[in-house]
Amino acid sequence: MSEMVSAETLRAFIARCTTAAGVPASDAATVAGLMAEADLIGADGHGVFRLPQYIRRIRAGGMNPKAKPRIIEERPAAALIDGDNGLGHLAVTLAAETAIAKARTQGVAWCGVRMGNHAGPASLYARMPMAAGMIGLYLAVGSANHLPPWGGLELLLSTNPIAVAVPTEHEPPIVLDMATTVAAYGKVKVKAQRGEAMPEGWMIDKLGQPLLDPKRASEGLLLPIGGYKGYGLALIFGLLAGTLNGAAMGRDVVDFNADDTSVTNTGQAILAIDIAAFGDPAAFRARVDALARELRGSQRLPGVDRIFLPGEQSHATRTRRAAEGIPIPPPLRATLDGLAGELGVTPLFG
Amino acid sequence: MSEMVSAETLRAFIARCTTAAGVPASDAATVAGLMAEADLIGADGHGVFRLPQYIRRIRAGGMNPKAKPRIIEERPAAALIDGDNGLGHLAVTLAAETAIAKARTQGVAWCGVRMGNHAGPASLYARMPMAAGMIGLYLAVGSANHLPPWGGLELLLSTNPIAVAVPTEHEPPIVLDMATTVAAYGKVKVKAQRGEAMPEGWMIDKLGQPLLDPKRASEGLLLPIGGYKGYGLALIFGLLAGTLNGAAMGRDVVDFNADDTSVTNTGQAILAIDIAAFGDPAAFRARVDALARELRGSQRLPGVDRIFLPGEQSHATRTRRAAEGIPIPPPLRATLDGLAGELGVTPLFG
Numbered sequence: 001m002s003e004m005v006s007a008e009t010l011r012a013f014i015a016r017c018t019t020a021a022g023v024p025a026s027d028a029a030t031v032a033g034l035m036a037e038a039d040l041i042g043a044d045g046h047g048v049f050r051l052p053q054y055i056r057r058i059r060a061g062g063m064n065p066k067a068k069p070r071i072i073e074e075r076p077a078a079a080l081i082d083g084d085n086g087l088g089h090l091a092v093t094l095a096a097e098t099a100i101a102k103a104r105t106q107g108v109a110w111c112g113v114r115m116g117n118h119a120g121p122a123s124l125y126a127r128m129p130m131a132a133g134m135i136g137l138y139l140a141v142g143s144a145n146h147l148p149p150w151g152g153l154e155l156l157l158s159t160n161p162i163a164v165a166v167p168t169e170h171e172p173p174i175v176l177d178m179a180t181t182v183a184a185y186g187k188v189k190v191k192a193q194r195g196e197a198m199p200e201g202w203m204i205d206k207l208g209q210p211l212l213d214p215k216r217a218s219e220g221l222l223l224p225i226g227g228y229k230g231y232g233l234a235l236i237f238g239l240l241a242g243t244l245n246g247a248a249m250g251r252d253v254v255d256f257n258a259d260d261t262s263v264t265n266t267g268q269a270i271l272a273i274d275i276a277a278f279g280d281p282a283a284f285r286a287r288v289d290a291l292a293r294e295l296r297g298s299q300r301l302p303g304v305d306r307i308f309l310p311g312e313q314s315h316a317t318r319t320r321r322a323a324e325g326i327p328i329p330p331p332l333r334a335t336l337d338g339l340a341g342e343l344g345v346t347p348l349f350g
Numbered sequence: 351m352s353e354m355v356s357a358e359t360l361r362a363f364i365a366r367c368t369t370a371a372g373v374p375a376s377d378a379a380t381v382a383g384l385m386a387e388a389d390l391i392g393a394d395g396h397g398v399f400r401l402p403q404y405i406r407r408i409r410a411g412g413m414n415p416k417a418k419p420r421i422i423e424e425r426p427a428a429a430l431i432d433g434d435n436g437l438g439h440l441a442v443t444l445a446a447e448t449a450i451a452k453a454r455t456q457g458v459a460w461c462g463v464r465m466g467n468h469a470g471p472a473s474l475y476a477r478m479p480m481a482a483g484m485i486g487l488y489l490a491v492g493s494a495n496h497l498p499p500w501g502g503l504e505l506l507l508s509t510n511p512i513a514v515a516v517p518t519e520h521e522p523p524i525v526l527d528m529a530t531t532v533a534a535y536g537k538v539k540v541k542a543q544r545g546e547a548m549p550e551g552w553m554i555d556k557l558g559q560p561l562l563d564p565k566r567a568s569e570g571l572l573l574p575i576g577g578y579k580g581y582g583l584a585l586i587f588g589l590l591a592g593t594l595n596g597a598a599m600g601r602d603v604v605d606f607n608a609d610d611t612s613v614t615n616t617g618q619a620i621l622a623i624d625i626a627a628f629g630d631p632a633a634f635r636a637r638v639d640a641l642a643r644e645l646r647g648s649q650r651l652p653g654v655d656r657i658f659l660p661g662e663q664s665h666a667t668r669t670r671r672a673a674e675g676i677p678i679p680p681p682l683r684a685t686l687d688g689l690a691g692e693l694g695v696t697p698l699f700g
Contacts, residue, residue, distance in 0.1 A: 077427035078457025078627040107428025110458040110621075112628055135594070149645040151654035156645055164586045174589065176582040208651045226575025232526040232660040235645070236514045239524065243637050244485070244628050250641045271458075271621075277428040278462055278594050287593050291600045295499040295506055295585070301558045304501035310582040 003333060004325030005348060011036040013336070013348045014051055020343040021058045022065035023087065031089045034124055039326045042317035043121035043177075045186035049332060050118065052339050053256070054087060060260035063087065063117055069094045077106040080245055081113045085263055088119030092268050096128035096136070099272035103134055107277030112245035113268040118143040118256060122163030123177035123314070129272035130165035130173060133281060137271040138163045141242040143264065144255040146185045146222045150231035153206055156250050159184055159222060160237040165311070167275070169285035171292040175311030180234040181222040188217045242267035353683060354675030355698060361386040363686070363698045364401055370693040371408045372415035373437065381439045384474055389676045392667035393471035393527075395536030399682060400468065402689050403606070404437060410610035413437065413467055419444045427456040430595055431463045435613055438469030442618050446478035446486070449622035453484055457627035462595035463618040468493040468606060472513030473527035473664070479622035480515035480523060483631060487621040488513045491592040493614060494605040496535045496572045500581035503556055506600050509534055509572060510587040515661070517625070519635035521642040525661030530584040531572040538567045543681075592617035 014032035019025055039047030057063040067086020071079045071094075079098050083091030095111035102109030119125070122138050129136030142158025149156060159179035166174040179185075183202040191198050192214035203211040203220040211220040224230025242249035247267025254264040275281040292309050300307060328336070328348065340347035364382035369375055389397030407413040417436020421429045421444075429448050433441030445461035452459030469475070472488050479486030492508025499506060509529035516524040529535075533552040541548050542564035553561040553570040561570040574580025592599035597617025604614040625631040642659050650657060678686070678698065690697035 073628055075457030075624070075627045076455070077453075077459065078624070080628045103427075105426070106456055107425030108458065108460040108621075109427065110623060135590070148651075149648060149657045151657045152645070152648045152650055154648040156648055164590075166586070166589050174585070176586050178576075178579045178582060182576055206651075208653075225579050226528075226532055228658075228660075229528045229575050232528060235524070235660065236516070236526050239516050239638065239641075240485070240514075240623075243641060244623070244625065244634065246629055246637075249637075250644050271460075273460060273590075273594070274425070274428070275594065277425045278423055278430045279596055284594065287596075287599075288589065291589075291593060294600050295502070298499060298502045298504040298506055300502055301498075301556075303558075307499045307501045308578075310578075310585065 002327035002329045003349065005328055006325050007036045007040050007322065010039060010048055010326055010348070014048060016345040017051060017055060017339060017343055018087070020345050021055045023058070024066065027087070027090055030093060031087050034089045034093070034120055037124060038120045040318050040321050041121070041123065041314040042321070043123070043314070045189070046121040048328075048336065050120070052335055055339060055343070057117075057256070057260045062259070062261040062263065071098065077102055077109045079111045081111060083113055083116035083266075085115050085117065088117035088266055088268070091116040092119045092125050092270065093128070095268065095270050096125050096272070099270050100129050100132045100134065103129070103272035103274045108271070108273050110269065110271045112241070114245040114247040114265060115263075116247070116266040116268055117264055118266060119268060121177060122161040123165065123175050123311070125268070125270055126163035126165035126177070127175065129270075130167050132272075133167060134275060135167070135273040136165045137273075138268065139237045139241040140268045141238050141247060141249060141253065141266060142179075143266060144185070144257055145253050147181055147224060147231070147234055148221050149235070150224065150228040153221070155221065157231070157234045157238060158253060160234045160241065162233075162237055166288055167285055168288045168292065169282065171289045172309070172312050172315035174288060174292065174309055175314065177311075177314075180230045180237065181224050183222065185222065188214050188222075192217065241269040245269070352677035352679045353699065355678055356675050357386045357390050357672065359698070360389060360398055360676055363690075364398060366695040367401060367405060367689060367693055368437070370695050371405045373408070374416065377437070377440055380443060381437050384439045384443070384470055387474060388470045390668050390671050391471070391473065391664040392671070393473070393664070395534075395539065396471040398686065400470070402685055404468075405689060405693070407606070407610045412609070412611040412613065421448065427452055427459045429461045431461060433463055433466035433616075435465050435467065438467035438616055438618070441466040442469045442475050442620065443478070445618065445620050446475050446622070449620050450479050450482045450484065453479070453622035453624045458621070458623050460619065460621045462591070464595040464597040464615060465613075466597070466616040466618055467614055468616060469618060471527060472511040473515065473525050473661070475618070475620055476513035476515035476527070477525065479620075480517050482622075483517060484625060485517070485623040486513075486515045487623070488618065489587045489591040490618045491588050491597060491599060491603065491616060492529075493616060494535070494607055495603050497531055497574060497581070497584055498571050499585070500574065500578040503571070505571065507581070507584045507588060508603055510584045510591065512583070512587055516638060517635055518638045518642065519632065521639045522659070522662050522665035524638060524642065524659055525664065527661075527664075530580045530587065531574050533572065535572065538564050538572075542567065591619040595619070
């Protein structure tokens with residue numbers, strides 16, 4: 001059975017481990033806050049679950065613990081950030097903060113990242129402009145290729161996600177966070193862990209036949225949403241988050257699950273839209289509220305209990321976990337205990 | 351059999367008709383150029399095919415032929431344009447021109463439209479920044495609702511499209527133009543015209559069962575790509591292109607196929623990204639070329655002849671039609687001849 005841990009305790013543990021791995025304390029605090037937030041909102045494959053991998057990469061020399069992300073190109077409404085091969089969270093946070101500050105005066109701003117790394121769930125960063133009263137949009141090149149071009153066999157694209165966060169007045173914020181494949185690769189891993197078959201439509205094998213056994217996932221291809229349309233989205237999001245910034249795309253993408261030492265040169269991009277540039281923000285939020293209620297309250301198909309808005313379920317998870325704690329399953333606890341031992345720090349349940 | 355017409359002849363005909371309907375000559379030329387371009391690239395449901403409907407709407411008082419679109423909110427990298435209820439092409443063209451001019455100095459710019467109307471295929475507008483050496487991204491609220499929220503029955507969302515255009519050096523430009531549904535409604539209409547059944551997965555009926563007869567389309571619901579993901583995209587694109595601008599979304603969207611008199615208050619949004627703000631544009635275009643070749647040249651699934659990049663097929667159609675002309679099927683010719691008669695102008699094949 002999972003043990004529960006508070007976000008604060010989890011944050012302190014992540015900060016201890018990353019500090020012990022050589023990351024300066026203030027950067028460790030930034031990363032720990034974002035990783036614990038990932039667990040709070042239910043993005044379980046992107047929070048503390050990733051910590052052992054990040055530490056392994058730092059210790060193997062594949063990631064720079066002392067990285068100093070900085071702006072290397074700049075215009076009034078645009079910037080390119082070099083992540084200095086540090087933890088991805090640091091470069092993307094700088095990108096989001098820069099975009100927010102620029103959008104405040106310019107109306108809109110777009111910041112790209114190169115030489116970054118895996119940064120956790122997309123919605124974290126789309127939410128940053130939202131926390132400043134803006135609309136946030138985030139795109140990323142995923143940290144491993146799982147998708148061929150449409151009609152192809154070679155894994156040349158990642159499940160490049162998009163997240164968009166839109167503020168509301170009284171309703172839960174509208175937050176879309178999705179991979180461009182029918183199933184994210186993390187969901188395939190969860191099926192494998194649970195010993196369950198995948199539904200048809202998630203993956204095909206190299207003959208184009210449905211692949212249902214998640215343990216054979218490494219032989220298969222994820223299917224994009226809407227066939228060639230999802231392929232198009234994965235490609236375009238990768239061009240915007242990767243190629244535009246001089247970050248890795250296509251064959252250059254390093255599989256960071258299989259390789260701890262190669263520099264990934266991960267790319268991300270963030271757009272901040274200041275709602276006040278288009279009219280009264282409170283009136284906008286009221287319109288979003290009204291639309292959310294209109295959709296939720298509309299007629300349902302037979303057998304459907306409830307219509308959800310994007311982000312409503314992660315909002316509910318966050319509320320519950322903030323009160324009850326974050327569940328840590330026994331295998332994850334064992335891994336984290338091992339990590340604490342290696343680093344010589346107090347364990348999570350210390 | 352279809353008769354062939356040159357883009358120039360088609361453009362002149364469209365300009366004659368719109369001028370005769372009261373649109374000033376320079377605006378008519380702008381609209382005619384964009385509509386003929388839609389036919390050139392193979393967007394047959396969005397070119398001259400729409401002309402009778404536009405004219406009908408102007409004559410019924412639902413659209414303002416003398417509209418003067420203008421900027422009503424402005425920041426250095428953002429603007430909101432009021433389309434004055436004119437032909438949608440005019441407001442979106444102003445939005446694109448404004449975004450391009452602002453992006454040139456600011457790096458990036460976003461312009462929204464309210465009080466617009468149907469503006470033709472999304473890719474036309476994403477291509478405008480591209481023609482200026484930039485990346486263009488365009489979002490629109492569709493001109494009729496065909497999509498329920500995920501799990502719902504009521505048509506509260508349109509197939510809100512996205513188009514993104516990315517310049518290349520030697521390769522055909524990469525241009526994605528897609529609705530957020532598995533099939534655009536225009537494709538359903540084409541199936542009905544041809545008397546063909548729809549494939550499973552395009553539409554369901556109000557009990558959630560597959561709907562295959564395109565003549566029963568008005569009883570059915572289009573399916574979003576990737577299920578709830580496509581619903582999320584349609585909603586988000588609508589919030590960005592509609593709600594942010596104070597344009598219609600949800601129940602407020604007028605079905606412009608069924609109603610010629612109500613003001614549609616259609617919303618669109620365009621983003622221009624100046625590639626030079628992120629590094630050397632020629633180096634970027636070379637990276638895009640290399641990626642396109644990498645994808646096209648990669649291994650294929652059994653039975654697949656060729657891997658396409660988004661926009662490659664419309665690029666080929668444009669090349670062919672520019673040389674051989676645009677096919678006008680007999681029923682469309684009859685409709686256009688009737689329209690010319692009503693307006694007292696020389697017919698297309700006059």
